[in-house]
Amino acid sequence: MFHDPVFRSPSPDELLRVTRRLGEQPPVVVAFEADAGGQEPTSCLIAAERLDIVHETVLRYWREDAAPGQRFAPWVRPPDRREDPV
Template identity: 80%
Template sequence: MTVVRHALTPALRKATLAAAERTADAWGASQVPPYPPLAGSPPGHLRVLARQVARSQPLCNLSIRSNGMRRPLVDADGTRTAIQLPEGSWWDWDVIAWDSGQLRLAADHDLTYHHGLELIFGDPIFVSCPSGFRDPAFRSPSPDELLKVTRQFGGVPPIVVAFEAEAGGQEPVSCLIAAERLDIVQETVLRYWREDADPDQRFAPWVTPPGQ
């Protein structure tokens, strides 16, 4: 199992706050559209989960480490960058768990019997994405998206992930997730019960032994 965790240095924390202030000053409060805390999502989307984040809350978990190399989710000047996934055929995606404490996305080339990658968002603040999608193109969050969550929740969210994905419609859907933490776990998780599985084999949350 490979677990990728996230951490933020004091310099990056200071740069992130400064970048958010510059963005807010450039736009001005009068130009910010009203985004209600529980805005509706497009059809087929998950509902938006809104929770106030205090500006004084320490920022953390803003970098990704993979294969011994550290790839920050924010540059030295505070600019947010796109998330980078481990190498693999991560074509099919779905939501396998979601509540106020965690949003868990799973991916693989085919989700019929197993998945090999999980994105675990701890304490999700804002979620707007389909419950199932394909071929996500992760990118840096736009200034509008950063300003949206910053204005709406009163501070800079530690994790902001943006991407476009195919969800069965004629056009890709834009997705945005903000959270306190992000762990990337690369491990085979079975979606069906196997009696002969190893003791440490993980199963999807809905898989139980026969008769239970």
């Protein structure tokens, strides 16, 4: 879980790491820094076959392999169905 992501282009080193791990360069690679609860932001990478930009107040994660009727990752819940942390 993370908060307040700041998106950026991946560095050449990050792009090389992703390419080596996957065996080829993916069509889309995005990097970002985010607050993950630590003392400093955490760096993250996203590698994907395509990018769809959706303007919403809730970030949703798309899954191609989701069951019919559930196109978003199962851990993503609408704001009215989220559980408050204890």
